[in-house]
Amino acid sequence: MQINQLHRFAVAPMMDWTDRHCRVFHRLMSRRALLYTEMLTTGAIIHGDRARLLGFDASEHPLALQLGGSDPRDLATAAKIGEDFGYDEINLNVGCPSDRVKDGRFGACLMAEPALVAAGVEAMKREVKIPVTVKCRIGIDDQDPELALDALARGVIAAGADALIVHARKAWLNGLSPKENRDVPPLDYDRVYRLKAAMPDVPIIINGGIAGLAEARKHLAHVDGVMLGRAAYQEPWRLLAVDPELFGEAAPFTAMKDVFEAMIPYIERELAQGTRLHSIVRHVLGAFHGVPGARAFRRHLAENAVRPGAGANVLREAVALVEDRKPAAIAA
Structure with a gap:
């Protein structure tokens, strides 16, 4: 086999x-x-x-x-x-x-x-x-x-x-x-x-x-x-480390903020088809674990993604609350 x-x-x-x-x-x-x-x-x-x-x-x-x-x-x-x-x-x-x-x-x-x-x-x-x-x-x-x-x-x-x-x-x-x-x-x-x-x-x-x-x-x-x-x-x-560490290949992105920017077009397509923002972003809450601003990121999404008509800008606003640093475990 x-x-x-x-x-x-x-x-x-x-x-x-x-x-x-x-x-x-x-x-x-x-x-x-x-x-x-x-x-x-x-x-x-x-x-x-x-x-x-x-x-x-x-x-x-x-x-x-x-x-x-x-x-x-x-x-x-x-x-x-x-x-x-x-x-x-x-x-x-x-x-x-x-x-x-x-x-x-x-x-x-x-x-x-x-x-x-x-x-x-x-x-x-x-x-x-x-x-x-x-x-x-x-x-x-x-x-x-x-x-x-x-x-x-x-x-x-x-x-x-x-x-x-x-x-x-x-x-x-x-x-x-x-x-x-x-x-x-x-x-x-x-x-x-x-x-x-x-x-x-x-x-x-x-x-x-x-x-x-x-x-x-x-x-x-x-x-x-x-x-x-x-x-x-x-x-x-x-x-983020899977491809370089286990396959010897470059990662698609090296920073979580870039991942979210790349995800915006998908979110916008889904919203246009009637998907609620919360259904998508409920999966991303751990993205900045250990980074200053992570709590504010989670709170912003929790409070705003459930609102009727919430758009991709809610995610962008949440990401902007996070410092430009890698999670502690990656940085170590």
Whole structure:
């Protein structure tokens, strides 16, 4: 199996966060990061408003569609729809621990049904030509991660999966809330490293609790790729260093203020189509973390972006409140 650079760095799929506006913002900071949609259920894609659910800006490539579901036929149908919309990858969610996901028989609960997951992967691979990947946990509840992760990994790879993304925590479906499942179960990066050592020809990407690119580089000594979640969203300035530090290429922009200026045309197009400014700029509040004026930037957006008719000038005014300095972590 060919291991390429596509999965070397990715921004994780995150419900309510990685929508199309967020992804356009992230793309302005890295040409190379692989971006993911929020998880979309097969039922929503097959029966819902596809243009609204699946539409994206051409600048977002490379872009993966994450699916939630367990019925192989529905997964195949939804994957084909995603391919026809122009997505670059289909990813199956076998890691989300929310109650809604568990009740629908998809997400992390599928760690207990590796044969069903493999059947879904096989069905999608028959239907599409683009890569099909799986995102999972190391196990759930009382499962032994040594056995559970191996069973899932070997099953989906035999079914044709092109890569495996592993959140290096268990998910406790009984006893912990979805929020607690992001922090409480201990991280076990070594378990993911052992999986890679056991499957050297399979692209293995690690996810979970990774705070920045310094940590990412350490993981890349053991696995093929790193997926950053909350750190990428809450402190998006970190993405400015992805291309130079992980790919040896120049960043699209070196300063956050330039990123926002480049984003203005997109915002103006969206506003003209009826999008509210708040829906776009709610994703940028962490952009100047640690820079004098960051609090004033956030306050200005919070108070003014929600107003009817708020325009791109609100963002420009907010950016003007920030000093021309890099965040402390970058400067260091």
